[in-house]
Amino acid sequence: MKSKYVSIYEQLASKIESKEIMPGDYLPSEKELMSIYDASRDTIRKSLVMLKQAGYIQKTKGKGSIVIDIHQFEFPISGITSFKEISQSISGDVSTEVVCFEIMNADKNLSGKLNINLGDKIYYIERVRKVDGEAIILDIDVINAGIVPGLTKEIAKDSIYDYIENELGLKISFAKKEISVQTINNLDKMFIDLRGFDMMAVVESYTYLDDASLFQYTISRHRPDRFKFREFARRDKNV
Amino acid sequence: MKSKYVSIYEQLASKIESKEIMPGDYLPSEKELMSIYDASRDTIRKSLVMLKQAGYIQKTKGKGSIVIDIHQFEFPISGITSFKEISQSISGDVSTEVVCFEIMNADKNLSGKLNINLGDKIYYIERVRKVDGEAIILDIDVINAGIVPGLTKEIAKDSIYDYIENELGLKISFAKKEISVQTINNLDKMFIDLRGFDMMAVVESYTYLDDASLFQYTISRHRPDRFKFREFARRDKNV
DNA sequence: ATGTATTTGTACGTATGTATG
DNA sequence: ACATACATACGTACAAATACA
Numbered sequence: 001m002k003s004k005y006v007s008i009y010e011q012l013a014s015k016i017e018s019k020e021i022m023p024g025d026y027l028p029s030e031k032e033l034m035s036i037y038d039a040s041r042d043t044i045r046k047s048l049v050m051l052k053q054a055g056y057i058q059k060t061k062g063k064g065s066i067v068i069d070i071h072q073f074e075f076p077i078s079g080i081t082s083f084k085e086i087s088q089s090i091s092g093d094v095s096t097e098v099v100c101f102e103i104m105n106a107d108k109n110l111s112g113k114l115n116i117n118l119g120d121k122i123y124y125i126e127r128v129r130k131v132d133g134e135a136i137i138l139d140i141d142v143i144n145a146g147i148v149p150g151l152t153k154e155i156a157k158d159s160i161y162d163y164i165e166n167e168l169g170l171k172i173s174f175a176k177k178e179i180s181v182q183t184i185n186n187l188d189k190m191f192i193d194l195r196g197f198d199m200m201a202v203v204e205s206y207t208y209l210d211d212a213s214l215f216q217y218t219i220s221r222h223r224p225d226r227f228k229f230r231e232f233a234r235r236d237k238n239v
Numbered sequence: 240m241k242s243k244y245v246s247i248y249e250q251l252a253s254k255i256e257s258k259e260i261m262p263g264d265y266l267p268s269e270k271e272l273m274s275i276y277d278a279s280r281d282t283i284r285k286s287l288v289m290l291k292q293a294g295y296i297q298k299t300k301g302k303g304s305i306v307i308d309i310h311q312f313e314f315p316i317s318g319i320t321s322f323k324e325i326s327q328s329i330s331g332d333v334s335t336e337v338v339c340f341e342i343m344n345a346d347k348n349l350s351g352k353l354n355i356n357l358g359d360k361i362y363y364i365e366r367v368r369k370v371d372g373e374a375i376i377l378d379i380d381v382i383n384a385g386i387v388p389g390l391t392k393e394i395a396k397d398s399i400y401d402y403i404e405n406e407l408g409l410k411i412s413f414a415k416k417e418i419s420v421q422t423i424n425n426l427d428k429m430f431i432d433l434r435g436f437d438m439m440a441v442v443e444s445y446t447y448l449d450d451a452s453l454f455q456y457t458i459s460r461h462r463p464d465r466f467k468f469r470e471f472a473r474r475d476k477n478v
Numbered sequence: 479a480t481g482t483a484t485t486t487g488t489a490c491g492t493a494t495g496t497a498t499g
Numbered sequence: 500a501c502a503t504a505c506a507t508a509c510g511t512a513c514a515a516a517t518a519c520a
Contacts, residue, residue, distance in 0.1 A: 003507060006477060029485060040509045045486090049478045053292070058412065058451040061486045062517030068451050070415050080474040173297065176309050177470045181420055181440050181463035199438050199463060201420050210475070212297040212305050224420035224438060231416045231470065235319040236449070238245060238487090239288050239478060242488060268504060279490045284505090300505045301498035477506090480520105487515075495507070 005046035008037050012047060016056050016067055023069035027057065049239050055232035070232060080175045080207065082161035083129060083139070092132045099191060100126035101153040103145060113206075113217040114144050121145035125156050128191045135193045136226045140219040147215040164215075171210040178204045179229060182221075192223060201227035244285035247276050251286060255295050255306055262308035266296065288478050294471035309471055317470040319414045319446065321400035322368060322378070331371045338430060339365035340392040342384060352445075352456040353383050360384035364395050367430045374432045375465045379458040386454040403454075412449040418442050418468060421460075431462060440466035 015021045028036060033044045048065055051057045055070040087094040105119045114122065122145055129137035141160070143151065148164055155163045164170050182202050188194065200221045207216040254260045267275060272283045287304055290296045294309040326333040344358045353361065362384055368376035380399070382390065387403055394402045403409050421441050427433065439460045446455040 003477075005507080031485080042510085043508060046478050046507085048486095050476055053476060053478075055413070055415075058447075058449070059486070060450060060517085061515065062484080064485065064517095066451050068413075068447070079472045172474050174294070174307075174471065174473045176294075177472060179418060179468040179470075181438065181466055199420065201440075208297070208307070210297070211299060212307050227420055229418040229468075231317060231418075232413065233318045233416060234413045235411050237289055237292060238242075239285050239292075244488080270504080281491085282489060285488085287505095298505070299498080300496065301503075303498095303504065482520085483518085485515100485517075488513085490511080490513105492510080493508085496505085498504080499502090 004037075004039055005043045005050070008033075008039065008044065008047040009050040011037075012051060013054070013056055016051075021067055023067050025067050026064040027067065029064060053234070080172060082159050083137075084159035084162065090131065095130045096157055097128045097130065097135075098125065098153050098156045099128055100124065101156055103151075110142050110217075113142060115214050116144060116146070123148070123151050125151075125160075126187070126191075127156060131226070135191055136223045138187060138191050138221040140187075140221075142217045144213075144215045147209070147213055170215075173208055173210040173212075175205050175207040177206075180204075181224070188221060192221070194223065195225075197224055199224055201229075203229070243276075243278055244282045244289070247272075247278065247283065247286040248289040250276075251290060252293070252295055255290075260306055262306050264306050265303040266306065268303060292473070317468060319411060321398050322376075323398035323401065329370065334369045335396055336367045336369065336374075337364065337392050337395045338367055339363065340395055342390075349381050349456075353381060354453050355383060355385070362387070362390050364390075364399075365426070365430075366395060370465070374430055375462045377426060377430050377460040379426075379460075381456045383452075383454045386448065386452055409454075410449040412447055412451075414444050414446040416442055416444045420463070427460060431460070433462065434464075436463055438463055440468075442468070 012027065021027065027033070030041055030044050030048070034041055037044065048057065048059065052059055056067065057065045058068050059065045083096065102124045104122060104124055106114065106116055106122045108118060110122060111118050111120060123141070123143040125141040125143070127139045127141070128135050129139065143160070148168065148170070151160065151163070161172060165172060180202050181199050183199055184194065184197070188200055201224050203220040203222070205218045205220070206214055207218065208214050251266065260266065266272070269280055269283050269287070273280055276283065287296065287298065291298055295306065296304045297307050298304045322335070341363045343361060343363055345353065345355055345361045347357060349361060350357045350359060362380070362382040364380040364382070366378045366380070367374050368378065382399070387407065387409070390399065390402070400411060404411060419441050420438055422438055423433065423436070427439055440463050442459040442461070444457045444459070445453055446457065447453050
């Protein structure tokens, strides 16, 4: 059962996405929204906080909530988004090839990354992402098999996140990410259509479930000409 | 006057930073926090939402709020942070050289970036950032002089954000950022100690005040071996 | 310049629902 | 079954910033 304030957030966000409410316009006041959606001020304000954090609106005391123009021309790449989810907004033919799928015992390096004991079961997966037939991304996933059991090569070819959330019913909650630029390595040379590039944009992620357990360490290596990372940030974190 | 929930957030965050409350520990329950800080549940929950968004804690219904270990080893580079603020957490000798400071009329390109009229007054500033004597970052700032008047070369050498917030009393509120990797250009060759690198990590930012006015467009070009961008992201945006 | 209405921000209270142990 | 803890949703009151007559 979805909560009321999330539902109101989604309705307002979709009105903004569809340009029914344009950038520069003010939303109805909180009082008006209360009667429009038959909700208390508390509920409306929670929806507005979500809109604010997501970069849809800017609130000003005494004035109102204005729609800002961040969302109109591009989709966000930041946050926690699976490749399958991202690929839906990419124009072009997208495919995934699973070039390595192993269940193994964690060595010293990998057990450290996942904060588990030496020898614990993990999945080690390498996937190449192709856009319009060109191999441009190499994803290396290390997944704690004690938390995420039953993975198969077929699932890895489709969407691991989909399996975790919809088959296992687990909730992916938060991630720490680190972006850097690194010189190419042997895996890049083997699997990526490098086109002469000698560096790769690298996103390392540690991803956690809602019980704060770390289940995944990912290295995502992108050919630099096809890499773009977008972020919406707020200096003032108040709610 | 700082609000109560922000003050409680700061107290709890500092207890976490200082390891008085360790990762893995649970915070006192909301009920207990109410009596500790003599506050209502609403106020406590606002503080906890801030802690959650900032990556300090994970909340679980029925259990409590556990401290997670994201903040222990590193500071975030993401968000809206001035170079002066970042440099305080860098070990090493940091300096800034203002290699270009001009007030000029916006041409077609720059007026488009700042969403102003052709010919409006802007500041165009180029700054080289050195760490331990080595030039590793080139920052190019285009600032709307109608919104941020009175800039000087001296201010640019110190901190423009400091001037905007503390001298002009304006509030920097949000930014849209885009990270990419680009081949070096003539400015890089002129000002950066390239050490043979032929690409740069580039962060483009559009930064806004709290009245949703766009005042700054920045291109920050980093030598790739010294570039690192960290983000904390949540898949579930509820408040 | 002043006062008033509007709008958002903060703080508190109460009740009920849902997940955990 | 029960107690505990967080989540949602309703309400009230007042403060602070803004807009306007």
